[in-house]
Amino acid sequence: MEEVLPGLHRVEVPLPRSPLKSVNSYVVKGEERDLVVDTGMNREECASVLLRALRELGVDPQKTDFFITHLHADHLGLVSFLASGDSRVYFNRPESELLASWEGVGGLILLAGIPEEELLRMLETHPGRLYGPSALPTFTFVGEGSRIEVGEFSFVCVSTPGHTRGHLCLYEPHQKLLLSGDHVLGDITPNITPLSEEENPLGDYLKSLERVASMEVDLVLPGHRRPFRDLRGRVEELKLHHHLRAEEVLSLLEGGRKTAYELASGMTWDFEDPWERFPPIQRWFATGETLAHLRYLEEGGRVRRVEEGEKVKWELS
Numbered sequence: 001m002e003e004v005l006p007g008l009h010r011v012e013v014p015l016p017r018s019p020l021k022s023v024n025s026y027v028v029k030g031e032e033r034d035l036v037v038d039t040g041m042n043r044e045e046c047a048s049v050l051l052r053a054l055r056e057l058g059v060d061p062q063k064t065d066f067f068i069t070h071l072h073a074d075h076l077g078l079v080s081f082l083a084s085g086d087s088r089v090y091f092n093r094p095e096s097e098l099l100a101s102w103e104g105v106g107g108l109i110l111l112a113g114i115p116e117e118e119l120l121r122m123l124e125t126h127p128g129r130l131y132g133p134s135a136l137p138t139f140t141f142v143g144e145g146s147r148i149e150v151g152e153f154s155f156v157c158v159s160t161p162g163h164t165r166g167h168l169c170l171y172e173p174h175q176k177l178l179l180s181g182d183h184v185l186g187d188i189t190p191n192i193t194p195l196s197e198e199e200n201p202l203g204d205y206l207k208s209l210e211r212v213a214s215m216e217v218d219l220v221l222p223g224h225r226r227p228f229r230d231l232r233g234r235v236e237e238l239k240l241h242h243h244l245r246a247e248e249v250l251s252l253l254e255g256g257r258k259t260a261y262e263l264a265s266g267m268t269w270d271f272e273d274p275w276e277r278f279p280p281i282q283r284w285f286a287t288g289e290t291l292a293h294l295r296y297l298e299e300g301g302r303v304r305r306v307e308e309g310e311k312v313k314w315e316l317s
């Protein structure tokens, strides 16, 4: 736990067996009520660390509100456990609808060409299934421009779709502070996965990167790993990463049409293990990431999809 700024604390909540290692929960101390931004997964290892930190900081659940940047289990998972009946839980509306249904997974299966038996294993180990909240709290919906006042901090919600479709950052204009959730991370590239055939989440993501790069920010408080300062520099790195990744997809397609899953197996990933030894859930993320690039390239007229029997394959156009 560290006090990042007077009245604002970062709690590192462990994520066992995840390559992310931990998630940041930020505690903002107010006069009457405190605010907790993101919570960790709904599992014992997260709950014990966060509860201990909240106790040390004198946070009373009865007088605490929550802000959740996006629906992923490592951010949302513990909120139902922590919130009291008096707590407000600020969240975005598009993702509350997704949470209610797990809709969209079907679209990804068809589009990605994931073998069915593998898909079942991926779903069994999906963190959203294993460590999401046990029951959903009543949300207070916020969106672009919504304001949340806590103590010295006057936050404004910034809509940043891409990593997920309703992702929100919190911006504090006086202190030039951005709580960036998983939109911009210091040394990890946030995963981008389409949840439907129509979505172009990478296109949305690149626009959302431009959006935050245009803001005056001195300090970024990300959802994972350490705070950092050079937001614009990091945005440039992320843009370059996606540009190179898109080029890699195009060059692999020169060998002929492939499914997203087949393409993903040939791409370079940040794992030491070969594709055959990736855990199913990492293959899921890799396939989703590949599909996001295919959809982006499709929108730009660089690739097109061809239906072959039950499968969707992709080729250069």
Ligand SMILES: [Zn+2]
Pocket: 070, 072, 163, 182
């Ligand atoms: Zn996330």
